[in-house]
Amino acid sequence: MINSKKATREQTKQHNKQLVFNTIYSQDRVSRVEIARYTSLTRTTVSSVVSELMDEGLVAEVGVGPSAGGKPPILLSVVDDSYHLVGLDLANGKFRGAVFNLRGEVCHRVTVPINGRGGNDALELVYQLADQLVKSTHSPLLGIGIGAPGVIDPLQGIIHQAVNLKWENLSLAALLRDRYDLPVYLANDSHAAALGEYTFGQHDDAISLIVVKAGRGIGAGIVINGQLFYGDGYGAGEIGHVVVADNGQQCQCGNYGCLETVASSQALLEEAIAIAQKNPQSLLNQFGDSPEQLSMDQVIEAFHNGDKSLEPFLADVGRYLAVTIANLVGALNIEHIVIAGRVANFGPAVLTPLQAELQKRTLSSIVARTKIVTSSMNDDVVKLGAAALLLTYELGLT
Numbered sequence: 001m002i003n004s005k006k007a008t009r010e011q012t013k014q015h016n017k018q019l020v021f022n023t024i025y026s027q028d029r030v031s032r033v034e035i036a037r038y039t040s041l042t043r044t045t046v047s048s049v050v051s052e053l054m055d056e057g058l059v060a061e062v063g064v065g066p067s068a069g070g071k072p073p074i075l076l077s078v079v080d081d082s083y084h085l086v087g088l089d090l091a092n093g094k095f096r097g098a099v100f101n102l103r104g105e106v107c108h109r110v111t112v113p114i115n116g117r118g119g120n121d122a123l124e125l126v127y128q129l130a131d132q133l134v135k136s137t138h139s140p141l142l143g144i145g146i147g148a149p150g151v152i153d154p155l156q157g158i159i160h161q162a163v164n165l166k167w168e169n170l171s172l173a174a175l176l177r178d179r180y181d182l183p184v185y186l187a188n189d190s191h192a193a194a195l196g197e198y199t200f201g202q203h204d205d206a207i208s209l210i211v212v213k214a215g216r217g218i219g220a221g222i223v224i225n226g227q228l229f230y231g232d233g234y235g236a237g238e239i240g241h242v243v244v245a246d247n248g249q250q251c252q253c254g255n256y257g258c259l260e261t262v263a264s265s266q267a268l269l270e271e272a273i274a275i276a277q278k279n280p281q282s283l284l285n286q287f288g289d290s291p292e293q294l295s296m297d298q299v300i301e302a303f304h305n306g307d308k309s310l311e312p313f314l315a316d317v318g319r320y321l322a323v324t325i326a327n328l329v330g331a332l333n334i335e336h337i338v339i340a341g342r343v344a345n346f347g348p349a350v351l352t353p354l355q356a357e358l359q360k361r362t363l364s365s366i367v368a369r370t371k372i373v374t375s376s377m378n379d380d381v382v383k384l385g386a387a388a389l390l391l392t393y394e395l396g397l398t
């Protein structure tokens with residue numbers, strides 16, 4: 001009985017601390033009186049929690065606000081560089097990582113090429129990446145967050161299967177926790193992207209949103225009422241292998257016409273190579289040594305330099321994405337949708353046909369309120385989401 005009372009007291013204390021920290025983080029500069037008003041906590045409780053946050057260095061007094069007649073109130077702010085966050089993105093052709101401050105501003109970046117390595121060799125590369133990042137900052141680290149491809153158990157920190165990296169049942173979180181003696185959190189890359197947009201993106205204070213990440217693979221991350229939705233088997237948003245094309249090509253998974261066969265960056269690259277081979281005059285050929293050696297970066301560069309040859313294919317990509325997004329919008333009625341990943345680099349060439357197709361496939365009153373944008377975080381979205389895992393789980397930021 002005594003123990004449970006003690007546990008409840010501890011929980012209340014923790015809850016109050018998170019509430020006060022969330023208020024200071026979201027308000028930027030705020031007085032103790034205002035915090036009491038926003039949180040409905042007593043001024044005494046607010047003062048004691050603020051002292052604790054100041055002792056930990058997370059919060060500081062930064063000036064005085066306008067007087068409401070009496071003594072002008074002292075304003076509090078989060079100390080953005082009091083702790084740093086390491087965010088890793090293992091879901092691309094290169095392993096990429098960055099050190100961020102508490103506002104998601106980049107302090108340092110590292111990229112490590114994979115060159116087809118898998119298994120233990122790929123794990124060694126993760127260590128190389130993390131070693132460099134951990135060493136690069138003098139601020140205390142809150143921990144390491146990871147966005148990784150494949151089927152992942154975020155609670156155990158295990159990658160069950162990542163085909164391209166030849167990882168099976170890899171306890172990545174535990175391995176890094178032992179190596180660096182820091183908290184480590186792991187999420188699927190699309191789930192991480194959704195948390196990144198939710199935490200650091202500009203989405204009109206939306207409490208729910210969907211990120212569709214279309215890169216080499218395609219997946220969606222779903223935030224509902226401020227919480228990442230993982231699904232019963234942690235596979236929520238696995239839309240890449242939903243069949244959208246009739247009589248389509250065979251996919252790696254064995255089925256035919258999966259979304260990934262027609263709308264992934266790999267599908268785009270194959271189309272670009274075919275165009276460059278067929279048409280030697282194509283602008284694409286000015287950006288690569290040979291059609292076969294074109295990279296996705298070069299295809300994007302050619303597009304931004306006026307190459308229009310991919311436009312019909314990009315319109316198809318937009319329409320196929322709309323087929324799947326119509327189902328998500330129909331099921332969940334979430335009004336903020338963000339397209340991320342390499343496919344988002346093509347902007348309106350994908351987005352405009354996507355929006356037009358969505359209108360044909362969704363109830364007009366619902367689609368009228370649905371806002372679809374491309375991510376403003378580009379290549380950083382997974383790293384930022386990985387870092388945001390630390391804000392969520394270590395500081396209780398919602």
Ligand SMILES: [Zn+2]
Binds near residue numbers: 242255260
């Ligand atoms: Zn498939």
